[in-house]
Structure formats: C-alpha cells, structure tokens
Amino acid sequence: MRKKIVVISLTLLLGIMAFWAYYSNYELRLVPNKPHLRPGENTPAPKELKKEFELSGGSERDNRGFPQRKIEDLVSKFPDLFYRQGANDVKKVALTFDDGPDSVYTPQILDILRDNNVKGTFFLIGNRAKLFPEVVQRMVKEGHIVGNHSMTHPNIIKLNKTQTAKEIKECEDVLRSLTGYRTALFRSPYGSLNSEKVQEIAQLKVKIIAWNVDSLDWKSLTAEQVKDNILENVREGSVILQHASGSKEENLTGSVAALKDIIKVLKKEGYQFVTVSELLKIPHKK
Numbered sequence: 228m229r230k231k232i233v234v235i236s237l238t239l240l241l242g243i244m245a246f247w248a249y250y251s252n253y254e255l256r257l258v259p260n261k262p263h264l265r266p267g268e269n270t271p272a273p274k275e276l277k278k279e280f281e282l283s284g285g286s287e288r289d290n291r292g293f294p295q296r297k298i299e300d301l302v303s304k305f306p307d308l309f310y311r312q313g314a315n316d317v318k319k320v321a322l323t324f325d326d327g328p329d330s331v332y333t334p335q336i337l338d339i340l341r342d343n344n345v346k347g348t349f350f351l352i353g354n355r356a357k358l359f360p361e362v363v364q365r366m367v368k369e370g371h372i373v374g375n376h377s378m379t380h381p382n383i384i385k386l387n388k389t390q391t392a393k394e395i396k397e398c399e400d401v402l403r404s405l406t407g408y409r410t411a412l413f414r415s416p417y418g419s420l421n422s423e424k425v426q427e428i429a430q431l432k433v434k435i436i437a438w439n440v441d442s443l444d445w446k447s448l449t450a451e452q453v454k455d456n457i458l459e460n461v462r463e464g465s466v467i468l469q470h471a472s473g474s475k476e477e478n479l480t481g482s483v484a485a486l487k488d489i490i491k492v493l494k495k496e497g498y499q500f501v502t503v504s505e506l507l508k509i510p511h512k513k
C-alpha cells in the first residue's frame with residue numbers, strides 16, 4: 228500500500244513538472260564557463276548597483292545564441308541597412324564595444340585604446356550614459372565614435388513598433404546631449420532582430436551594425452579565450468565585438484586584459500584599426 232502511494236505521488240510530481248516545463252518558457256540549455264566572481268579591483272561601483280544600470284531584457288548570457296544563418300539572411304535582404312563586415316580586400320578592422328558606459332571596465336578600455344592610438348566604436352545604452360556622462364564625453368574627446376544600443380537594452384523583437392522607436396529615440400537624445408551629434412548607427416541588444424524590425428528601425432534613419440567576429444566575452448572568459456576567439460576568426464573587413472560593461476555578475480577582466488595583445492598582434496600583421504563608420508563607409512552622424 229505504502230509503495231503504491233509513493234509511486235502515485237512520484238508520477239503525479241513528474242506530471243506536474245512536465246506540465247510546467249511545457250507551458251512555461253523554461254528551456255534546458257548548457258551554458259559553459261559559468262562566471263567567476265569579479266576580482267577586487269573590478270567589483271561593481273555604487274552606481275552599477277542601481278536599478279537604471281540593469282539591462283531591461285536580462286543578462287547577455289541569458290539572451291544570446293541566435294542562429295548565425297539569420298544574420299546572413301538580413302545582410303542579403305537589406306544590403307543598405309544591415310551590416311556585419313566591411314570590404315574584404317583591405318587590411319582594416321573595427322573594434323566595437325557594447326553595453327557601456329560604466330566606471331569600471333570602460334575607462335580601462337579607453338586607456339588601452341589611447342595608449343595604442345586606436346579609435347573604436349562604442350554602442351552605448353542610454354540609461355547608462357545618463358549615469359556616467361563623463362565617460363561618454365571622454366570617448367568623444369579621444370576620437371572614438373558612439374552608436375545607439377537602445378535606452379534600456381530590451382529584447383526588441385518582443386516590443387511593438389512604438390516601444391521600439393521610443394527605445395531608439397530616447398537613447399539618441401541622451402547621446403546627442405552628451406556628444407553634440409545624433410548617431411546614425413544602431414546595434415540591436417543581444418543582436419536580436421528580424422526583417423520586420425529592420426524595416427521599422429530603418430524608418431528612424433539609422434543603419435544597423437552587427438558583427439562577424441564575436442569575442443564571446445559576455446561568458447566571462449579568460450584573456451586567452453577572448454584572444455583566441457578574436458584572432459582565430461579575424462580577417463580583412465572584420466567588425467569585432469567585445470563588451471565595455473556587463474551586468475553585475477559578468478566579469479570582463481579577461482576581455483580587457485586581452486585587448487592590448489589583440490591590438491599588438493593585429494598591428495604586427497599589418498591591420499589598421501578604424502571606426503565602424505570608416506570601415507563601412509557610412510556616416511556616423513545624421
């Protein structure tokens with residue numbers, strides 16, 4: 228009798244779990260390289276613990292991993308709107324940094340770029356730019372260009388047309404007040420996009436910039452792993468993706484540490500570092 232009760236309860240429990248798994252958005256997945264704690268000197272600063280600093284769509288880690296094929300489709304479908312690489316016959320590459328600014332990692336990246344006389348492209352989150360205006364002003368002063376990465380970093384394919392436009396326009400206004408220009412470049416949070424969204428966003432008179440070399444640094448990788456991911460995949464015309472800031476638990480120490488070496492190796496191989504706008508031959512201002 229007792230055995231029977233145990234069997235029935237277990238079956239019921241499994242049934243409830245299966246029902247929940249089927250009807251909730253739960254999905255099983257393997258995420259390698261679980262983030263380790265940030266080392267002391269890179270712990271989040273007080274402003275980075277504020278609600279406005281959070282990514283409204285959740286961490287990069289929980290949202291990324293769309294199929295590469297989809298990006299290819301958008302490039303061929305919208306050749307004048309959607310870009311992921313420059314001409315492949317010139318030894319030029321563009322370093323791009325998403326999700327900044329912050330007061331921990333972004334200044335370290337700016338120091339390295341300045342010391343190596345390299346200009347980069349920063350896709351900024353409006354809410355974070357409001358928290359760290361001086362970091363944005365430093366970017367402009369040191370010759371980098373900034374692009375729009377939305378106001379709050381939502382997953383835009385989950386938004387309607389009005390909400391999408393609001394995210395982009397609000398960020399554009401914040402960046403304009405800090406840089407003096409309206410950016411004509413937009414990068415979608417988590418790289419999440421579809422044809423419908425590309426057409427909506429095009430009405431806001433911005434070009435959409437993706438990438439073709441992903442450092443995968445949002446997985447809190449070591450410097451060695453970040454370096455390998457970039458150097459093994461880079462070629463003429465590459466748009467390289469790294470992050471200038473993350474969520475609280477994300478550790479970008481490895482990504483920052485890798486940057487100096489990446490610049491050194493690529494310079495030695497004869498590559499020139501340019502902004503995305505120069506690489507793609509499109510204006511960065513409206």
Ligand SMILES: [Zn+2]
Pocket residue numbers: 287325326376380415416417
């Ligand atoms: Zn992002």
